[in-house]
Amino acid sequence: MAFSNLQLGYDGAVATITLNRPEKRNALSFELLDELMAALDEVEQSSAQVLIVTGAGKAFCAGMDLEELKSLLGKSHDENVKDSAHMARIFRRIYDFPKPTIAAVNGAAIAGGTGIATMCDFTVAVPEAKFGYTEVRIGFVAAIVSSILVWQVGHKIARDVLMTGRLFDAVEAYRFGLVNEVVAAEQLMPRARQLASQLLENSPSSVRATKKLINGFIAKQLDEQIAAAIDDNAQIRTTDDFREGISSFLEKRKPRWSGK
Numbered sequence: 001m002a003f004s005n006l007q008l009g010y011d012g013a014v015a016t017i018t019l020n021r022p023e024k025r026n027a028l029s030f031e032l033l034d035e036l037m038a039a040l041d042e043v044e045q046s047s048a049q050v051l052i053v054t055g056a057g058k059a060f061c062a063g064m065d066l067e068e069l070k071s072l073l074g075k076s077h078d079e080n081v082k083d084s085a086h087m088a089r090i091f092r093r094i095y096d097f098p099k100p101t102i103a104a105v106n107g108a109a110i111a112g113g114t115g116i117a118t119m120c121d122f123t124v125a126v127p128e129a130k131f132g133y134t135e136v137r138i139g140f141v142a143a144i145v146s147s148i149l150v151w152q153v154g155h156k157i158a159r160d161v162l163m164t165g166r167l168f169d170a171v172e173a174y175r176f177g178l179v180n181e182v183v184a185a186e187q188l189m190p191r192a193r194q195l196a197s198q199l200l201e202n203s204p205s206s207v208r209a210t211k212k213l214i215n216g217f218i219a220k221q222l223d224e225q226i227a228a229a230i231d232d233n234a235q236i237r238t239t240d241d242f243r244e245g246i247s248s249f250l251e252k253r254k255p256r257w258s259g260k
Helices: 030-045 066-072 077-095 112-119 134-138 143-153 155-164 170-176 185-200 204-216 219-236 240-251
Strands: 006-011 014-019 050-055 059-061 101-105 108-110 122-125 130-132
Touching: 006 030, 014 030, 014 185, 030 077, 050 059, 050 185, 059 112, 066 240, 077 112, 077 143, 077 219, 101 112, 101 185, 108 112, 112 122, 112 130, 112 143, 122 170, 122 185, 130 170, 134 155, 134 240, 143 155, 143 219
Parallel strands: 014 050, 050 101, 059 108, 101 122, 108 130
Antiparallel strands: 006 014
């Protein structure tokens, strides 16, 4: 398949997906998300045993594209549920991908970008990388990613990053356990490939079975939590605060929250 918004390459048993909208800081459009799903399908069917995900240019992924944000304001409840379910499938697809995944975070990973990094098995980041679950700043909720984030970092840290919506750097992300290693920019891809090579030294079937085993420990709870998160995502989009948050963000002004 030909891709317009990402690049998919292979180096032996290692596949690399590069989000490729550098002029938009690799922001997530619906088209990019569809291509990401297709690329994941292709890698799964390929002979590659490890997947690296990174971004082109100076950012890893800046979150949802502005044009897509605009479109959310006019959608019905059923459309919102459908959109939320689609996003949940993408995040869950990355999380449950049968082959090991490595996020090579080369710059800002905001909102959905942080979500993608969170879903990967390993995350390597440059010191300049910024992370943030910033959804509350625009009257939204990081409902789907929170389902997995709580299991990864615990309730106190999850409350901190989800309820404040603040940005935090790679060192703090490392302290939280969201990042495995912080490396210099020129070492990012070499280190990701070195980690991939380390994984390739092991039995591919054993690595896949181990990942499936680990994910299976919370699979039932995760199914229930994500189902509730999809509904929460759709419900929050009907609020006045959501409409105000999106409008103020697009108009580059301070939001006037009503709490409704």
